[in-house]
Amino acid sequence: MDPISDMLIRIKNAQTAGHAAVLIPYSQMKHEIAKALERAGFIAGIDRKGKRVRKMLEVTLGGGGKESPAIRGVKLLSTPGLRRYLPYRDLQRASHGGIYILTTPQGVMSGSEARKQKVGGELIAEIW
Structure with a gap:
């Protein structure tokens, strides 16, 4: 599976499960996509965690929780x-x-x- 589709599916699954945030391996492209999703209102926030080799992107999920996730598909x-x-x-x-x-x-x-x-x-x- 390519990294971008993995990121999008992780966000969707975490919202469906009702999680508040999800950690995703960092890349500049994933960070830019997350910023576009934040501007569109699908996620609440993004933050870089870690240093060098173990960089992660913490995506704070928005939406109505498990009952009505922001990303439905x-x-x-x-x-x-x-x-x-x-x-x-x-x-x-x-x-x-x-x-x-x-x-x-x-x-x-x-x-x-x-x-x-x-x-x-x-x-x-x-x-x-």
Whole structure:
């Protein structure tokens, strides 16, 4: 399993189980994705823990707890074997009232942020 999909599934499972926070192995890309999720309101906060080799990302979960988690579903769109790219004109609104997460030349952002800035990029996931 690739590290980004592992991160998203860990967050979803922790919210479903009713946990307050989850620890994820750190990488710069995961940190940027977590910041995009925080801006969209799916998680409450992020914090880096540890030093050098054992760096971890502590994600504080938001939402209504176990009864109504903030992340109800994750659909992984781009995988290491099949990358999916879209220009900003083709970015539609995400179904289920969710968001798209994209990597763009300006960094990681949601689909609505990419449309406002008129940049396309690689689709990572759809989150609702």
